[in-house]
Amino acid sequence: MNYVFVFLILISIITAFFTGRIEEVTNELLNSAQRAVQVSIGLIGIMAFWLGLAKIAQKSGLINLISKLISPILKLIFNELPKNSPAFSNIALNITANALGLSNAATPFGIKAMKDIKKEENKNDVATNSMCIFLAMNTAGFQIVPATVLAILIAAGAKNPTEIIIPTFIVTLSSFIFAIIIAKILAKIWKEN
Amino acid sequence: MKEFLSFLSIMIIPILISVILIYGIYKKTPCYEVFVDGAKEGLFVAIKILPYLIAIIVSISMFRASGAIEILSNLLAKPLNYFNIPTETLPIMITRSMSGSATLGILSDVVSSTGVDSYASKLGAVIVGSSETTFYVLAVYFGAIGIKKIRFALLAGLMADIFGIMAAIIVCKYFFT
Numbered sequence: 001m002n003y004v005f006v007f008l009i010l011i012s013i014i015t016a017f018f019t020g021r022i023e024e025v026t027n028e029l030l031n032s033a034q035r036a037v038q039v040s041i042g043l044i045g046i047m048a049f050w051l052g053l054a055k056i057a058q059k060s061g062l063i064n065l066i067s068k069l070i071s072p073i074l075k076l077i078f079n080e081l082p083k084n085s086p087a088f089s090n091i092a093l094n095i096t097a098n099a100l101g102l103s104n105a106a107t108p109f110g111i112k113a114m115k116d117i118k119k120e121e122n123k124n125d126v127a128t129n130s131m132c133i134f135l136a137m138n139t140a141g142f143q144i145v146p147a148t149v150l151a152i153l154i155a156a157g158a159k160n161p162t163e164i165i166i167p168t169f170i171v172t173l174s175s176f177i178f179a180i181i182i183a184k185i186l187a188k189i190w191k192e193n
Numbered sequence: 194m195k196e197f198l199s200f201l202s203i204m205i206i207p208i209l210i211s212v213i214l215i216y217g218i219y220k221k222t223p224c225y226e227v228f229v230d231g232a233k234e235g236l237f238v239a240i241k242i243l244p245y246l247i248a249i250i251v252s253i254s255m256f257r258a259s260g261a262i263e264i265l266s267n268l269l270a271k272p273l274n275y276f277n278i279p280t281e282t283l284p285i286m287i288t289r290s291m292s293g294s295a296t297l298g299i300l301s302d303v304v305s306s307t308g309v310d311s312y313a314s315k316l317g318a319v320i321v322g323s324s325e326t327t328f329y330v331l332a333v334y335f336g337a338i339g340i341k342k343i344r345f346a347l348l349a350g351l352m353a354d355i356f357g358i359m360a361a362i363i364v365c366k367y368f369f370t
Contacts, residue, residue, distance in 0.1 A: 004295075008252040016259035024258045032254035032302075033247055039301045040243040048235030055231025057213045060222040104234065111337040118338045125341040132346040135334055139290075139350035140357070141325025145209065148238075149322035152301050156309035164318045166202040167364045172323035175357035182352050186345035 042155025043148070050147040054102045063100070067092035077180055078130050080121070087116035091134060098138070101147040110138060129187035133180065140179035142172050195368065242294050249298025253284070257306065277370070278362060279313035281306070285320055290354045293326035316365045324357045 016025040057063055071092045081087055090113035097106035114131060121128040127135075146168050153161035217224045256262055266280040273280050281303045288295045300317050307313045327350040335343060 005248055005252055008256045011261055012252070012255040012259040015261040015264070016255075019260040021259055025255050028254045028258035029251055032251045035254075035305060036246040036250040036298070036301075037243065039250070039305075040239050040246050043242070044236055044239040046235075047238050048232035051235040051238070052228035052230075052232035053210060053213055055234075056217040056222060056224050056227050058231075059227045060213075060217040060220040060224075062213060062216045062220075065216075107333060110334055114334050114338045125339055127335065127340045127342060127344045127346055131335075131338075131340065132344055132349060135331060135346045136349035136353060138334065139325050139327040139330045140353045141323065143322070145206065146318075146322025148297060149300070149318045152297065152304060153309055153314070153318055156301075156304045156314075158309040158314075160203075162206060163199060163202050163368075164315060164322065165205050166198045167315075167361075167368045168319045168322040169205075170364050171319055171357055171360045174360050175323065175353050178356045179349060179353035182356075183345070183349040186349055190345045 039152065039155060043151045046151040046154055047147060050101060050145070050151075054097075054100045054105070057100055058097070058102065058105055063093060063096045066096045066099075070095065077133065077184075080128070080130050081117065082120060085116060085120050087113050087120065087130075090116055095137065095142065099142055099144050101143050101145055110134075133183040133187065136179040136183040137176065140172070140176040142176040144169065146172075198368075242297060245294035246298045246301065249295050250302050253299060253302045257302075276362060277366060279307070279311075279316065281313040282317045282320065285317045286358050289320060289324055289358070290327040290351060293329060296321055296326075312365070312369055315369050316361060319365055320358055320361045323361060324354055327351060327354055 012025055013022075016022045067089060071088050074088055074091055075083060078088070078091070090109050094106050094109035094113055097103075097109060113134060117128065117130050117134065121130060145165065149164070149168070150161055153164070214224060217227075262280075269280055269283065273283065284299050285296055285303065288299060300314075300321050303317045304314045327347070331343065331347055331350065335346070
């Protein structure tokens with residue numbers, strides 16, 4: 001990101017020199033800095049509301065309940081882990097919290113799950129199949145309500161911001177499933193080290 | 194089908210809110226206090242991303258104002274047009290796996306330059322909303338347990354990202370055109 005940032009600004013100034021748009025570029029610099037602040041302020045309302053609501057789901061035990069419901073599926077996916085491993089409940093909590101857009105709450109569960117898997121499967125610095133599968137599931141970023149993105153659209157005054165929810169859900173669910181399948185396939189063909 | 198799914202899109206938030214609140218009351222959770230507590234975090238999230246937003250939005254905006262994006266877009270227009278992909282969304286696809294805050298910055302820039310109801314904004318929103326910052330997740334989780342040999346973890350994550358972008362292009366074409 002470091003190089004990208006410097007490169008973008010320097011290239012802009014050089015290009016502006018050739019296209020004769022030095023003045024536009026300078027004006028844009030001032031305007032866009034202000035716009036960035038507006039975007040960020042606009043995010044506060046909806047983000048705060050969503051995280052407040054999600055906290056209720058967490059404290060009331062709703063997240064725990066959903067976790068229990070999905071853990072049978074997890075036992076199929078992580079068939080290399082012992083059936084009674086504590087990793088399962090942490091994996092389930094991680095996925096449920098992520099699904100509700102609570103990535104701050106999800107991360108500690110995810111780390112705990114990784115530690116549990118490590119305890120079951122190895123003590124060194126090589127990733128096991130279960131670790132890689134769990135990581136791939138997390139990188140797919142499955143969530144029901146994309147709160148931050150919605151906040152950006154709402155802040156910008158979209159006519160119907162919620163119309164992206166179902167398309168986003170379809171995409172995130174399919175890439176989540178794809179991540180699991182591809183990780184399972186790679187686990188079969190990849191050598192241990 | 195499309196109408197039903199659009200209806201579901203509108204209904205999903207009210208339904209989710211109702212379920213969470215009813216369950217909260219049923220379990221005698223102090224909903225108001227817990228809500229306020231959680232909402233505080235939202236405040237910090239917005240403040241935390243502000244410096245990133247400034248860096249990204251300013252540099253991208255300068256890049257666009259200089260005319261460099263037009264030059265780049267003209268070069269890539271043919272292949273992207275073939276698949277009905279707005280050139281503005283290309284930077285989102287490139288940065289999505291690498292930096293979450295940068296991607297949010299680029300998305301807000303696409304929204305303000307093409308208009309919030311443009312196809313580019315919608316496609317961008319779906320791409321950003323449906324995936325996670327793969328490199329960040331890898332660093333956090335494997336960093337926490339001291340994994341150095343990551344084997345196929347990154348490959349699987351990136352393949353899922355590419356799959357997600359292709360799925361987003363197809364799904365958006367169905368819903369928004």
